[in-house]
Amino acid sequence: MAKLYFRYGTMGSSKSAQALMVEFNYMERGYNVLLVKPAVDTRDEKPVIRSRVGLERPCKLIAPGETFADLLEEKHQVIIVDEAQFLTGQQVEELKNLTVDKDIPVLCYGLRTDFSTRMFPGSARLLELSESIVEIKSICHCGSKATVNARFNENGIIREGPQVVIGGNEQYTPLCYRCWREGRLK
Numbered sequence: 001m002a003k004l005y006f007r008y009g010t011m012g013s014s015k016s017a018q019a020l021m022v023e024f025n026y027m028e029r030g031y032n033v034l035l036v037k038p039a040v041d042t043r044d045e046k047p048v049i050r051s052r053v054g055l056e057r058p059c060k061l062i063a064p065g066e067t068f069a070d071l072l073e074e075k076h077q078v079i080i081v082d083e084a085q086f087l088t089g090q091q092v093e094e095l096k097n098l099t100v101d102k103d104i105p106v107l108c109y110g111l112r113t114d115f116s117t118r119m120f121p122g123s124a125r126l127l128e129l130s131e132s133i134v135e136i137k138s139i140c141h142c143g144s145k146a147t148v149n150a151r152f153n154e155n156g157i158i159r160e161g162p163q164v165v166i167g168g169n170e171q172y173t174p175l176c177y178r179c180w181r182e183g184r185l186k
């Protein structure tokens with residue numbers, strides 16, 4: 001039976017690059033891959049998955065009210081989702097059912113927690129339902145493992161606010177819990 005995979009890491013942990021490398025490997029072997037990301041931030045005119053290392057591939061977008069059945073075609077044999085923390089719980093459940101009913105492997109890449117260390121609903125459901133869960137590690141500036149996606153602006157770390165900010169001037173950086181707690185951005 002096909003599995004549901006969740007690969008989670010902080011921002012800057014090369015999740016998108018890894019998602020695109022896995023897509024490439026499948027394509028090289030002749031598989032048809034459905035590449036998807038949730039439609040949260042629509043500032044990007046063309047739907048693409050983009051990695052900081054320079055890889056970029058066109059993808060399909062899925063809005064909160066949509067289903068993967070709307071995107072899935074007969075030819076697709078694998079589903080890869082980037083930014084999977086923005087999926088709804090229902091969409092994750094649909095992905096799980098696709099692995100069971102259609103024997104399609106589903107690989108999801110995303111953040112585990114938000115800027116205030118709280119779980120994203122999509123990630124929570126992925127942690128509950130995935131057969132395979134692997135952390136993609138990244139390093140804080142102090143050398144410890146980064147676990148927090150710190151949101152900051154020119155005044156320092158931001159600790160309160162909405163889970164998702166679209167088009168704001170806030171930025172994110174991966175920190176260990178101690179540096180995040182003590183407000184050490186550098």
Ligand SMILES: [Zn+2]
Nearest residue numbers: 140142176179
């Ligand atoms: Zn640190």
